[in-house]
Amino acid sequence: xxxxxxxxxxxxxxxxxxxxxxxxxxxxxxxxxxxxxxxxxxxxxxxxxxxxxxxxxxxxxxxxxxxxxxxxxxxxxxxxxxxxxxxxxxxxxxxxxxxxxxxxxxxxxxxxxxxxxxxxxxxxxxxxxxxxxxxxxxxxxxxxxxxxxxxxxxxxxxxxxxxxxxxxxxxxxxxxxxxxxxxxxxxxxxxxxxxxxxxxxxxxxxxxxxxxxxxxxxxxxxxxxxxxxxxxxxxxxxxxxxxxxxxxxxxxxxxxxxxxxxxxxxxxxxxxxxxxxxxxxxxxxxxxxxxxxxxxxxxxxxxxxxxxxxxxxxxxxxxxxxxxxxxxxxxxxxxxxxxxxxxxxxxxxxxxxxxxxxxxxxxxxxxxxxxxxxxxxxxxxxxxxxxxxxxxxxxxxxxxxxxxxxxxxxxxxxxxxxxxxxxxxxxxxxxxxxxxxxxxxxxxxxxxxxxxxxxxxxxxxxxxxxxxxxxxxxxxxxxxxxxxxxxxxxxxxxxxxxxxxxxxxxxxxxxxxxxxxxxxxxxxxxxxxxxxxxxxxxxxxxxxxxxxxxxxxxxxxxxxxxxxxxxxxxxxxxxxxxxxxxxxxxxxxxxxxxxxxxxxxxxxxxxxxxxxxxxxxxxxxxxxxxxxxxxxxxxxxxxxxxxxxxxxxxxxxxxxxxxxxxxxxxxxxxxxxxxxxxxxxxxxxxxxxxxxxxxxxxxxxxxxxxxxxxxxxxxxxxxxxxxxxxxxxxxxxxxxxxxxxxxxxxxxxxxxxxxxxxxxxxxxxxxxxxxxxxxxxxxxxxxxxxxxxxxxxxxxxxxxxxxxxxxxxxxxxxxx
Amino acid sequence: xxxxxxxxxxxxxxxxxxxxxxxxxxxxxxxxxxxxxxxxxxxxxxxxxxxxxxxxxxxxxxxxxxxxxxxxxxxxxxxxxxxxxxxxxxxxxxxxxxxxxxxxxxxxxxxxx
Numbered sequence: 001x002x003x004x005x006x007x008x009x010x011x012x013x014x015x016x017x018x019x020x021x022x023x024x025x026x027x028x029x030x031x032x033x034x035x036x037x038x039x040x041x042x043x044x045x046x047x048x049x050x051x052x053x054x055x056x057x058x059x060x061x062x063x064x065x066x067x068x069x070x071x072x073x074x075x076x077x078x079x080x081x082x083x084x085x086x087x088x089x090x091x092x093x094x095x096x097x098x099x100x101x102x103x104x105x106x107x108x109x110x111x112x113x114x115x116x117x118x119x120x121x122x123x124x125x126x127x128x129x130x131x132x133x134x135x136x137x138x139x140x141x142x143x144x145x146x147x148x149x150x151x152x153x154x155x156x157x158x159x160x161x162x163x164x165x166x167x168x169x170x171x172x173x174x175x176x177x178x179x180x181x182x183x184x185x186x187x188x189x190x191x192x193x194x195x196x197x198x199x200x201x202x203x204x205x206x207x208x209x210x211x212x213x214x215x216x217x218x219x220x221x222x223x224x225x226x227x228x229x230x231x232x233x234x235x236x237x238x239x240x241x242x243x244x245x246x247x248x249x250x251x252x253x254x255x256x257x258x259x260x261x262x263x264x265x266x267x268x269x270x271x272x273x274x275x276x277x278x279x280x281x282x283x284x285x286x287x288x289x290x291x292x293x294x295x296x297x298x299x300x301x302x303x304x305x306x307x308x309x310x311x312x313x314x315x316x317x318x319x320x321x322x323x324x325x326x327x328x329x330x331x332x333x334x335x336x337x338x339x340x341x342x343x344x345x346x347x348x349x350x351x352x353x354x355x356x357x358x359x360x361x362x363x364x365x366x367x368x369x370x371x372x373x374x375x376x377x378x379x380x381x382x383x384x385x386x387x388x389x390x391x392x393x394x395x396x397x398x399x400x401x402x403x404x405x406x407x408x409x410x411x412x413x414x415x416x417x418x419x420x421x422x423x424x425x426x427x428x429x430x431x432x433x434x435x436x437x438x439x440x441x442x443x444x445x446x447x448x449x450x451x452x453x454x455x456x457x458x459x460x461x462x463x464x465x466x467x468x469x470x471x472x473x474x475x476x477x478x479x480x481x482x483x484x485x486x487x488x489x490x491x492x493x494x495x496x497x498x499x500x501x502x503x504x505x506x507x508x509x510x511x512x513x514x515x516x517x518x519x520x521x522x523x524x525x526x527x528x529x530x531x532x533x534x535x536x537x538x539x540x541x542x543x544x545x546x547x548x549x550x551x552x553x554x555x556x557x558x559x560x561x562x563x564x565x566x567x568x569x570x571x572x573x574x575x576x577x578x579x580x581x582x583x584x585x586x587x588x589x590x591x592x593x594x595x596x597x598x599x600x601x602x603x604x605x606x607x608x609x610x611x612x613x614x615x616x617x618x619x620x621x622x623x624x625x626x627x628x629x630x631x632x633x634x635x636x637x638x639x640x641x642x643x644x645x646x647x648x649x650x651x652x653x654x655x656x657x658x659x660x661x662x663x664x665x666x667x668x669x670x671x672x673x674x675x676x677x678x679x680x681x682x683x684x685x686x687x688x689x690x691x692x693x694x695x696x697x698x699x700x701x702x703x704x705x706x707x708x709x710x711x712x713x714x715x716x717x718x719x720x721x722x723x724x725x726x727x728x729x730x731x732x733x734x735x736x737x738x739x740x741x742x743x744x745x746x747x748x749x750x751x752x753x754x755x756x757x758x759x760x761x762x763x764x765x766x767x768x769x770x771x772x773x774x775x776x777x778x779x780x781x782x783x784x785x786x787x788x789x790x791x792x793x794x795x796x797x798x799x800x801x802x803x804x805x806x807x808x809x810x811x812x813x814x815x816x
Numbered sequence: 817x818x819x820x821x822x823x824x825x826x827x828x829x830x831x832x833x834x835x836x837x838x839x840x841x842x843x844x845x846x847x848x849x850x851x852x853x854x855x856x857x858x859x860x861x862x863x864x865x866x867x868x869x870x871x872x873x874x875x876x877x878x879x880x881x882x883x884x885x886x887x888x889x890x891x892x893x894x895x896x897x898x899x900x901x902x903x904x905x906x907x908x909x910x911x912x913x914x915x916x917x918x919x920x921x922x923x924x925x926x927x928x929x
Contacts, residue, residue, distance in 0.1 A: 635876070686822050
């Protein structure tokens, strides 16, 4: 089939060009080597809309940067993509740097970009977290931030709504001139013909050009490594914080993102392999050191993930190469579009479409037939309560929260898959919905997302494990209650039906509380015990050795006997302490509901530290899971994630899973622990490792994760007394799965949102151990939400204290 | 022989010695530790927990040996669990595999499904 224009590459530039071409009377196809849009540089960059003060005047970089920057409000409004003009600051540290600022100011004037230089005091007033070493700064108010992959896929959706066809997994390998145009052949044998080709192949755009033109280009992959900080850090800086470019490069930036996280990076390193997106120990150390220059208080315990991206750095011209190749008619290049490529993309799109349409002699479509559709779906996290309630009553799937960290619902995930250019991978769902992008990095939601992908796309869920590729105003219960009809009053409301919540509820009943309600987000009570099918629970509490599900069932039965009401499949969105406290919750069937409670017990449990928080270098393939995720997959969903397994960390869940995976037919090669002794209990080392001859390597850590699509191996090194890897001690393991068991963190989103005082040491709420009372009157807490326990028996015991206190508070008899 | 007691999270370090016909256990801090130490020398046993296929469902049923079985029988027990398929409904304590691997111990359900 012959089409008018083929765009090669579905990054932000390719999709912008395709969308602008769809405004003309042209048949347009996009060929993409990957399985999704934004699979190259567009998914991993600084997400900055540059002001344009630093590009060399007269270059394409300067021209399109400034043009593109001016277009961003309009484009993002049309495409329904978040964008914020937060402004940029370039920091000077001393006199040399201040002279450099003057140079940048002169350059800005030539480029037509408004800037001003501010002094140390003004800088400190605006950005209290900035280093006191910074002596001055260049302020560029037109700098902004945007989500690069969201911009890319909305460009693609609008292009598709206007007739553009997208072909994925279509790696162009050959191109030949035809009588009237070009014939492109793909690696899988597919062939495509078009009158004109637009080369937006990013890092590979030199290769495509060199197949047709005598004017050769050479792109070097310039790798940039980044760290991402948790939403807790939102507000650390208001502007994007650059440093004066030195001979060592542009330096490390620290910037807020439109999603409320903080991005730190990048490094700049030219690498020979255009696919090598691994992070490295040295790179991440450079990011940390560079960022600390701007932000001395950089909190490393807030790192949720690290990643790297490749910039398409063209070495012969050193500028964006845009336009028709001089010796290849109707072959148009967008080669070497590195930073400021994201900023320039809207302008390049419009300019390129005009050029191509002019060459082909076609006119614009009648505006009345151009669709504005971008397949927008509601983001429940950002919705006003009344709208959300209405949506859930219409479509209950928007009431089922799948990703707890980012509050992403099943409805959103299904919409992302059903979109015109819909998600087909875990990464596709992640980038379109943010499911799995929060602090647990997919630990809880991965099994559920693969189930949805499977049901939407008609595949078994495990197929999606082979490869992976704003702060809403806190829902204020007081304003909601006037808008919603559902309103319930209870005496004691317990959040979470795990061992802590059930023990608290039973104890509250025994202490004479009236109506006790437990709200649970999972489909059944029992919490994490349901997946802990091993024995070893209840020796203290029940004087016998039980398995997790048995221990859970005892408490479910006790709760039922006492008339405790348990509501499952319901996610609590906010707690507002007061008399009474208001608790807002959402479920597919019940929609949004507000409960007035005389007292509240927090029993949300804990979550696992994800890979991101560990800063393990290497690639980011499928096959890396936390121990709890593997436990859920194997014990609850009947899915074996792999056959040759390395376990990093010797936490109890990791040890337990070493034995379970062995039982299920996998070979567990080793358990790697960075400390000098196991963090799990000795009895688990004996009965889970020693019994099965699984080596425990103490004072070792994983220093590299290998594999592009799926894990193929890991490198393990010995560490010194400062926990730094010792060079020359590397050993290699061929494995298909890396399981992480590196600690648990209390889960306290609700606690923080409620304004309850936290304990930085335990990362749970501050409590009075005698009553388990938090800083908010009438709000108590029990179990792993307070601190991480070794033993469920003690979780039950301490939660019973919280339950008794909550009952006393509800009766007006509480004494602190 | 030095060993670590697996009865509870304390993980006491036991010293177990065969002196003639008598097995002497030291280092334990409770009676269970003494029993464990003796058994570990003479006939080490373990509780085995596992999963059994449920007819018509992806989700497996969690099961356990009702009491500890000899360590040497773990493989045969796991194989028997792997071979079994159960029909719902199942209650906690229902016998899924009687006298598994000739141990005289039943494999029982540990969840209500």
